[in-house]
Amino acid sequence: MRLLVLGHGYSARHAVAALAADASSVAATTRSADKAARLAARGIAAVAYDGAAPSLAVAAAIADATHILVSAGPDAAGDPFLRHHAADVVQAAAAGGLAWIGYYSTIGVFGDTGGAWIDDRDPANPMSERTRWRVAAEDAWTAAGAAGGVPVAALRLGGIYGPGRNAFVNLAAGTAKRVIRPGQIFNRIHVEDIGLVTAAALRARAAGPISVVDDEPAPPQDPITFAAGLMGIEPPPAVPFEEAEFSPMARSFWAENRRVRNTRLRQELGVTLAYPSYREGLAGLWTSGTWAGGPEDKEEASPRFRRGATGG
Known part of the structure; x- marks a missing residue:
């Protein structure tokens, strides 16, 4: 597995650790020269990217990847990677080398249920500008993967600690x-459990929304x-x-x-949270x-x- 992490932050770092045994190589984008040096020291190929313009290095990393984990939030202009590299993702998916895409989203896309329970398959109902951006980004990544039949999992995270x-x-x-x-x-959701669920979703080539939340x-x-x-x-x-x-x-x-159930996490991925x-x-x-x-x-x-x- 050649893993590409688009946005190597708090949650993605723990996912990379959980996938260490699976990955023959890991590449990750970063805006920081200091962080690039830390990534290199851990054997991760750092790809400089600030989101301002297309990057030949990012395009090459997408083309080489067998699995992509997206851990960067959108803004009013859309996803910071698809904004400049949507065609590269579509091309990689159509070429057949790309096996899976995971996108870190948020349970905030469910909106307000007045405290009622909600499940993975319940429709998104974003109530803020930021969560509307998230739903749009989920949809855009799903569409990019669909070009080559690549499964895209929207990993909707609870409050991370x-x-x-x-x-x-x-x-x-x-x-x-x-x-x-x-x-x-x-x-x-504990950050180590985010890594655990991400690894399980990748190995299962899971697709669609998955609520990554605790049991209680x-x-x-x-x-x-x-x-x-x-x-x-x-x-x-x-x-x-x-x-x-x-x-x-x-x-x-x-x-x-709202109360969010983690049904798919348990029943389909077989994950027992730590x-x-x-x-x-x-x-x-x-x-x-x-x-x-x-x-x-x-x-x-x-x-x-x-x-x-x-x-x-």
Whole structure:
């Protein structure tokens, strides 16, 4: 397997680790010269790409790949790779060398269900501009693969946590808040389980939407309370949702409420999650001492963890 990772970030790095035994070669795009050097030190061929214009190196990497994992978000202009390299993907698919494409999306594309359960096969109902971009990108990658009968899996991720990106980080920074909104539920997923599911989907050449979420959606305050208990500290005081301060993006996130089942993950891919709920995940991070993460985890963590903002 010759794996090409388009956007080598937090989740993709763990997927590459999970696929190490399968890959004869790995190439990955990056914007950073420093990151390119780190990739090269791990035996990964770094491909410089800033998304501003077509790249001969990216085109060559697409042509050489047998499997592609896409881990870069779209914007108003569309997917940053298909914007300049859609024809290259179509050509690779039609040529027969490309076996599978995986696209990292988000369960946010399901929109708001008022807390009701939703499954992999339920239709997307994006309610924000960003999730509409995501659905458009899912569709565009699916169409590119279809040119040569290449399966494309839309791996819709829940709230990602792991080393450097978890409730402990915000509790240690003194910025965690237990925001209480009765009935509010979130799904999460440990980054190691993202790697596990990605590897299973690739090996099965799975296609279509797959909800990559834990077994137990839970209220946002619960992981913070649980993490505080492991740390041996008092949890922060409860804050009613109406009194909490959010950025516009965070407030739009809280405006949606849903419970997502991981049916295909379990029944079709046969995956048993290493961390089926936030309790196993947080306990593992705490007992292993990996919760703070290393430099790369901190660099790749989402902005709210890099700046110590509210989070669970």
